[in-house]
Amino acid sequence: MLEIQELVVRKSGRTLLEIADLAVAGGCLMALVGPNGAGKTTLLSALVNPKPRGRIRLYDKPLERWKTRDLAQVRGFLPQQFQLAAAFSVRDVVELGRSPHLTPRALNQAVARECLEHVGLGHAASRSYLTLSGGEAQRVHLARVLAQIGPRPDLWGAYPPLLLLDEPTASLDLGQRTAVLKIAKRIAKAGGIVIAVLHDLNIAARYADEICLLSQGRIYAHGSVGATLTADNLRAVYQANLEVVPHPAQAGLLVLEQD
Numbered sequence: 001m002l003e004i005q006e007l008v009v010r011k012s013g014r015t016l017l018e019i020a021d022l023a024v025a026g027g028c029l030m031a032l033v034g035p036n037g038a039g040k041t042t043l044l045s046a047l048v049n050p051k052p053r054g055r056i057r058l059y060d061k062p063l064e065r066w067k068t069r070d071l072a073q074v075r076g077f078l079p080q081q082f083q084l085a086a087a088f089s090v091r092d093v094v095e096l097g098r099s100p101h102l103t104p105r106a107l108n109q110a111v112a113r114e115c116l117e118h119v120g121l122g123h124a125a126s127r128s129y130l131t132l133s134g135g136e137a138q139r140v141h142l143a144r145v146l147a148q149i150g151p152r153p154d155l156w157g158a159y160p161p162l163l164l165l166d167e168p169t170a171s172l173d174l175g176q177r178t179a180v181l182k183i184a185k186r187i188a189k190a191g192g193i194v195i196a197v198l199h200d201l202n203i204a205a206r207y208a209d210e211i212c213l214l215s216q217g218r219i220y221a222h223g224s225v226g227a228t229l230t231a232d233n234l235r236a237v238y239q240a241n242l243e244v245v246p247h248p249a250q251a252g253l254l255v256l257e258q259d
């Protein structure tokens with residue numbers, strides 16, 4: 001369980017985020033949605049801040065009481081942008097994810113290979129990272145984060161992972177987008193806590209167990225897909241003429257833009 005209480009982030013005299021109470025249970029993929037500037041990245045950043053603000057507890061222990069290495073084995077963060085200018089091979093970048101683990105090199109290499117296969121880039125292991133397209137680089141970093149937290153439960157330690165994904169599908173084509181959400185869903189189904197910032201509300205509706213709708217630095221709605229992605233909520237928050245209808249081909253909802 002991840003519990004966030006009384007989290008306030010202020011910068012330049014402005015309150016960017018104010019969360020009184022938010023909890024995400026193991027087994028849950030929570031989509032963090034909301035318009036530009038709502039505070040989604042600020043919230044994920046607060047969860048990886050070395051000096052946490054507010055009260056943030058992961059598995060009943062305040063974040064500041066976790067040992068750095070233990071936390072690095074459990075908490076994985078995929079940021080929106082990466083800065084890596086070194087000519088590492090793709091394989092090396094993914095293996096970097098294993099650095100918090102004191103596991104044998106051969107295991108780390110095997111895990112890195114497995115994670116690259118998960119993101120469909122097994123064939124690119126020996127390529128230079130610098131030659132990758134934007135979407136490929138994003139998938140390599142997802143593989144690195146997966147290698148860090150462990151792609152399957154038998155590689156997890158005492159606790160299932162907390163996986164934080166900031167717009168993980170931003171540069172991805174439709175097929176890769178689905179593949180990435182399926183990976184996130186699998187981690188959650190196995191007991192992990194997954195929080196993913198998503199702009200595509202239909203992807204959020206399809207894959208998320210819960211939605212947290214942020215607006216102006218506060219939680220506007222949090223709960224099941226059906227309870228949060230209502231036309232009234234979305235119109236109020238996005239200031240757009242949106243409609244929510246049952247999905248014609250499967251269970252779930254479809255968010256439509258109206259003229």
Ligand SMILES: Nc1ncnc2c1ncn2[C@@H]1O[C@H](COP(=O)(O)OP(=O)(O)OP(=O)(O)O)[C@@H](O)[C@H]1O
Pocket residue numbers: 011012014016034035036037038039040041042043
């Ligand atoms: N260092 C800073 N100083 C002042 N304001 C900031 C700072 N960092 C972020 N902000 C502001 O905080 C607000 C929330 O930003 P944040 O990046 O969390 O939004 P977001 O919901 O992730 O948006 P987007 O969908 O555009 O990525 C924005 O209005 C942003 O301009």
